[in-house]
Amino acid sequence: MKNRLKVLRAEKDWTQADLADALDVSRQTINAIEKGKFDPSLPLAFKAARLFNLPIEKIFDDEYEA
Amino acid sequence: MKNRLKVLRAEKDWTQADLADALDVSRQTINAIEKGKFDPSLPLAFKAARLFNLPIEKIFDDEYEA
DNA sequence: ATATAAAGTAAATAACACTTTACTTTTTGT
DNA sequence: ACAAAAAGTAAAGTGTTATTTACTTTATAT
Numbered sequence: 001m002k003n004r005l006k007v008l009r010a011e012k013d014w015t016q017a018d019l020a021d022a023l024d025v026s027r028q029t030i031n032a033i034e035k036g037k038f039d040p041s042l043p044l045a046f047k048a049a050r051l052f053n054l055p056i057e058k059i060f061d062d063e064y065e066a
Numbered sequence: 067m068k069n070r071l072k073v074l075r076a077e078k079d080w081t082q083a084d085l086a087d088a089l090d091v092s093r094q095t096i097n098a099i100e101k102g103k104f105d106p107s108l109p110l111a112f113k114a115a116r117l118f119n120l121p122i123e124k125i126f127d128d129e130y131e132a
Numbered sequence: 133a134t135a136t137a138a139a140g141t142a143a144a145t146a147a148c149a150c151t152t153t154a155c156t157t158t159t160t161g162t
Numbered sequence: 163a164c165a166a167a168a169a170g171t172a173a174a175g176t177g178t179t180a181t182t183t184a185c186t187t188t189a190t191a192t
Contacts, residue, residue, distance in 0.1 A: 001109065015138060029180055031140065038179055041148080042105045043067065046128035056122045062112035081168060095150055097170065104149060107178080 001039045002061040005030070008052050023047050067105045068127040071096070074118050089113050 009019050016034070020027040023044065033040050040048070040060075049056045075085050082100070086093040089110065099106050106114070106126075115122045 016140095017138080026181055027139085028141085028182080032180080035140080039108045041179065042108050042111050042122075042126060043128060044180090045108050045111075045122075046067075046126075049123075056108075056111075057115075060108060060112075062109060082170095083168080091149095092151055093169090094152085094171085098150085101170075103171095107149060110149085 002036065002063070003033065004059055004061075005034050005048070008054075008059065022051055068102065068129070069099065070125055070127075071100050071114070074120075074125065088117055 005019065009016070014022075016030045017027045020030045023030070024047075025044065032038055045056050045060055048059055052059060071085065075082070078084075080088075082096045083093045086096045089096070090113075091110065095106075098104055111122050111126060114125055118125060
């Protein structure tokens with residue numbers, strides 16, 4: 001699943017480590033999600049949505065298949 | 067995490083099995099999610115949102131802690 | 133150019149989403 | 163009351179999300 005975390009981070013001038021701290025996950029988790037290695041859990045997606053004050057759908061992009 | 071699946075199902079007069087079929091998961095998975103035993107994955111949440119034509123936040127309710 | 137910060141990557145492990153099978157309890161209809 | 167459908171529950175197993183530690187590569191600043 002694609003996401004706009006890198007852009008949203010850039011807008012706030014945050015490093016991956018900054019975002020990781022804000023979301024209470026490891027820096028590697030942020031990196032893996034940004035690189036599309038795996039999808040965040042729903043609670044983590046909610047946390048990101050609250051942090052950026054955006055709906056989940058405006059951060060994560062589920063281009064649906066079948 | 068709370069959710070409104072039971073109500074949304076009722077509005078369409080669907081059983082847990084009907085919803086499970088529509089979302090391509092097992093009936094037990096629907097039951098467990100409805101009973102709050104675990105949270106759906108983000109892709110499954112997106113699928114439910116599409117099915118009910120609602121934003122994720124209108125189906126799942128993450129009352130945030132800390 | 134070189135030091136430093138940031139980002140990328142990888143392996144091992146832990147935690148959780150989801151499945152299958154199977155059984156019990158509750159609800160609904162006649 | 164009774165049968166049938168729906169919902170609830172549980173255990174064992176699989177795959178994925180997320181963690182930690184640690185190392186390499188890329189970007190930034192002086």
